[in-house]
Each structure stands twice: as C-alpha cells, then as structure tokens.
Amino acid sequence: MPAHLTNYLVMLPILAWIVWRRVSRQFGRQPIQRKRMIFRIVVFSILGGVLALSGLHKIELAEGLLGGALTGGAIGLLGLRLTRFEADPAKGDCYVPNSWIGALLTVLVLGRLAWRMMVLWPQLQHASTAASDPMTGYSGQPMGYASSPLTMLVLGLYVGYYIVYFTGLLIHHRRFQRTHPVTTAA
Numbered sequence: 001m002p003a004h005l006t007n008y009l010v011m012l013p014i015l016a017w018i019v020w021r022r023v024s025r026q027f028g029r030q031p032i033q034r035k036r037m038i039f040r041i042v043v044f045s046i047l048g049g050v051l052a053l054s055g056l057h058k059i060e061l062a063e064g065l066l067g068g069a070l071t072g073g074a075i076g077l078l079g080l081r082l083t084r085f086e087a088d089p090a091k092g093d094c095y096v097p098n099s100w101i102g103a104l105l106t107v108l109v110l111g112r113l114a115w116r117m118m119v120l121w122p123q124l125q126h127a128s129t130a131a132s133d134p135m136t137g138y139s140g141q142p143m144g145y146a147s148s149p150l151t152m153l154v155l156g157l158y159v160g161y162y163i164v165y166f167t168g169l170l171i172h173h174r175r176f177q178r179t180h181p182v183t184t185a186a
Contacts, residue, residue, distance in 0.1 A: 027099045028096065029088060029091065031093070031094050032169065032173050034170060037166045040162065041162075041166050041167060047159055048156070051155060051156070052066075054147075054152070058147065060149040061149055064148075064149030064153040064156065065155065065156040066156065067153055068153035068155065068157040068158075069156040069159055070156075072156060072158060072159060072161035072162075072164070075101060075157070075160075075161050076160065076162070076168065077164060078101070079098055079101045079102070079161070080168040080172065082098035082101070083095050083097050083098060083169070083172075084096040085173070085176050093177070095169060105157065105161055108157070108158075109157075109158050112150070112151055112154040
C-alpha cells in the first residue's frame with residue numbers, strides 16, 4: 001500500500017469520530033460548562049485571527065471571512081433566541097440548542113471542505129508524482145485549499161456563529177443563575 005494512502009486510512013476514522021461527536025452535541029440537553037465554553041471562545045477567536053491573516057496577501061479572502069463572520073454572528077443570535085435553558089438535578093444548569101442550526105452549519109462546513117478536497121485531489125496527485133520524479137521538478141506552489149473566498153466565508157460563518165453563541169450562552173447562564181438561585185449548580 002502506498003505511504004500517502006496509509007495517512008488517509010489513519011486520519012479518516014479520527015475525522016469521522018470528531019464529526020460524530022460534534023453532531024451528537026447538537027441534539028438534546030447539554031450541560032453548561034463555563035470553562036470549556038470560554039476555552040472555545042478563545043480558540044475560535046484565535047482561529048478567526050489566523051484566518052484573517054490570509055487576507056493580508058489576498059483581500060478577497062478577508063472579505064469572505066468577514067462576511068461569513070458577520071452572518072455567522074447574526075445566526076448565533078438567532079440560535080440563542082431558539083435555545084431553551086433548563087435546570088437538571090443531575091447535570092445542573094443545561095441548555096437545549098436548536099438542533100437544525102448547528103447541524104446545518106456542520107454539514108455546510110464539511111460539505112465545503114469535501115468539495116475543495118475533491119477539486120484539489122488531481123492537483124495533490126500531480127504534486128505527488130512531480131515530487132517523486134526529479135526530471136519533472138516540483139515548483140513548490142501552494143495547493144490553495146484555503147485560497148477560496150467561498151471557503152473563507154463558510155469558515156467565517158462557523159467561527160462567527162460559535163463565538164457569538166457561546167458568549168451569549170455564558171451571558172444568559174449568568175442571568176439564569178440570578179433568577180433561579182436555588183435550582184442552579186456551580
């Protein structure tokens with residue numbers, strides 16, 4: 001078996017597991033874990049900043065990211081309005097996210113990344129053969145998997161949504177604790 005296919009055989013089950021975990025969290029009651037949410041806000045903010053750096057050499061990428069982040073923030077506000085908050089004796093304070101919004105965003109991001117990989121597969125194969133054949137030479141040009149404004153728009157949508165959504169959950173949770181001091185857990 002070729003070495004480059006072994007990498008895919010190792011990575012695909014890991015990616016499938018990550019996607020399954022992510023999608024399974026879109027359904028049912030979820031406990032509010034303040035530290036984990038704050039960590040996610042920080043990670044998504046850093047990810048958005050790193051993605052924005054790509055706009056330094058190509059303005060269309062920054063425009064796509066900004067448009068996606070703003071749209072994602074608006075969808076995050078809608079998601080907050082559709083989220084229910086509950087107090088569970090076993091789990092403590094919980095929220096029930098709108099499963100349609102989170103699942104749709106996940107499918108959109110995975111679909112876009114799958115499309116980009118399908119489009120770039122021939123380029124990856126060509127680069128692999130060119131790198132192994134010293135006569136053809138390899139120019140070292142980047143493949144451009146993230147050099148599409150549409151891909152940046154979708155990634156910005158994801159980043160903007162989750163920054164606004166998790167921030168809103170933390171704010172709403174604080175209000176929920178104040179109005180339900182006896183039923184909330186720390």
